[in-house]
Amino acid sequence: MRILCGQVITPDEVIDRAVITIDDGKVIGVGPADGSPVDIDAPDKTAAPGFIDIHIHGAAGHEVTDGTVEAIRGMSAHIAANGVTSWLPTVLTNPWPTVRTAVSSIAQAMQEGSGGAEVLGAHLEGPYLNPSKTGAQPPDSLRPPLCGELARELGDLTSIVKYIAVACELPGAMDLIRELVSMGINVSIAHTEASYEEAQLAFDAGATSLTHIFNAMRPLHHREPGVLGAALHDDRVITELIWDNFHVHEAVARLVVKVKGPDRVALISDSVSACGLSDGNYFLGGQQIRVEGGLARLMNGTIAGSTITLDQAVRNAAKYFPIQDVIKMATIAPARSTGAADRKGRIAPSFDADIVLLNPGLSVDTVFLKGKIFKK
Template sequence: MNQQFGGRQRFANGKVFLDGVWRTGLDVIAADGIVTEIVEAQTEQHGHIASGHAERRASVDAECRIDLQGRMLIPGFIDLHVHGGGGFDVTSGTAADVAKAARFHASKGTTSWLPTTMTAERAVTEQAVQNIRQAMLSGTGGAEIVGIHLEGPFLNPARCGAQPVDRMRMPSQEELDTYLRLSDHQVRLITIAPELPDALAVIRYARSRGITVSIGHSDATYEQVRAAVAAGASHVTHLFNGMRPLHHREPGVAGAALMLDALTVELICDGIHVRPELIDYVFRTKPQEKIVLITDAIEACGCAEGRYQLGGQEVDVRHGEVRLATTQDLAGSMLTMDQALRNAVQFSGLPLASVLPMLTAHPARQIGIADRKGSIAPGKDADLVVLNDKLEVEAVYVRGKQVSASPN
């Protein structure tokens, strides 16, 4: 299925995931990186198209027919929270490093992503957003960069997780404005602790600039979370990790995230950050359209065990877990989106059709790109993934161009 073509492409003879259901007997046609048509499958009789129109025959001759051989054709995965991969770090790396991370994750089915910065010195973050923007403008040859996720620096040291406490700062509209200017206004998502001084004002300002605001690394009470929602917060960063846990008299961030339908939650579905049974519980209790699967992957993702970097901090990878070398706190993951999909189906027992939107349509909606990403439909980008019956990625197309299985 290793096919490249500059004109029209016809994805045929597969199971297509359309509008939340599986459809057969349909061909998906793409041209110039856009899905143009979804039509009834071609039928040929004695070497001629059944319609018999000569112009139809000429059009078909000009197409590249991609025979899916009964495999599944799905929208590409969209990862809103990823710090690196394939040996490359987003925060401390160059624009070329960001592009290499994009190629690695594309090989696992991710077609769009938000490179995610760690809390760092201001100068480091300023350089990081410029590097991400440069990679975005140059193109990555892999997953498309659709914006930037700032995970910090406006976080609460009490719930720091793997974020460095000494680099955290109070919420500042001026600092956020700097990142917007340096990135050409490409910040799509920001994680913030809403209980900090001036946080609600920054949340309101971020929303006014079209940024999705996520609550994370926060010690907020239930009422403080409600105030953040009123100010415009609509997202929760890696549910259960880096936040005040649920208590029966003080629901905290975790409890509010489960109870408030205005909030969409991220889940790291690796079975390490959140126990599989609890993931199943969230799937059964939270409205499924309010769940987004992420990787929180770091540069070590896809690499051998050993010592790596995460935004300038040393981390150790052992037995599939990433931990800070100094404190042994969990520090990101080795997860890829294709594995997150397989895990979610295994942990929950939900049908594939119920889980897929958590990696496609839901994240697209959360960052305001659902008009062109997250589903297969005419007019949307031809970001397509071919899965076999083991839910393994067999081919990836970003805007109609097949991505190499090799990240480099």
């Protein structure tokens, strides 16, 4: 199949009037149109790699902690319609049996098909988080860091886990980080009171991400820069950013991108089950939440995830940065945290033909999953 678009963002470069050639689910070529016939002629569309959302708890009335493959498939279909072509279902802190059931449903969707955006693995947000920075994580199920526990609790399902959030200042956390990194799991510092020095040690131990920057962590102080100062400085670190103009003020979001560069900022939704639905009362990992004006909070007022899909974050960021940079934040930066950067996040030969065609206002027009047009 050959698709002609007005602009193709690879995202290493932007090619005007370019043709993407796809065969057997893979991109086999991309370059300027040469007048040869095409199957899809979309001169007013911009083609970008499909978006990759590495932090999602729920959407379209489903939650990852529902623990069913139907929930994972319902979410996969909803986010695919909004330009997300692969994702990491994200498990809230919960008792181990609940986590195990959720990871099992994720594994089933990976093996048998998700019916939408490809599931790349599981993201566990906890349970090794600081009790003083729980945010919307259920506090009763937090655990002190303990080497060996993950493999003991999940058994064969351990290999499904690609990403885990850890508060690095907790006793035993540095050994745990080293163990998780040796297992090939991406470690993200999260829900944390870590000092600058503690965060530096965690990054030296192999942690490579910071979960939803500025949220659920010690603030930046000019005499104690804390985990934020360490993560903003360190080129080894990718920072997750919820760009919904609520979790982080847009002025601060712009600062993050200026300091880190678009290669090291991963836009995330952190969405909950109310994503795609109207205001009202919902649940988040067993806790009741209220959504008003699209903003989700626990009943005590604590912010409880977002209701956006990643295309909205892309549009918010595109008000301030060139589209090529914004696409990096939704594609190659998150791909690096999933273990799939060699086949996802770029429109390039040998990469999966996961492609989104965008209208001039950056709304999503058409989504291709491994070369096939996605229809909900």
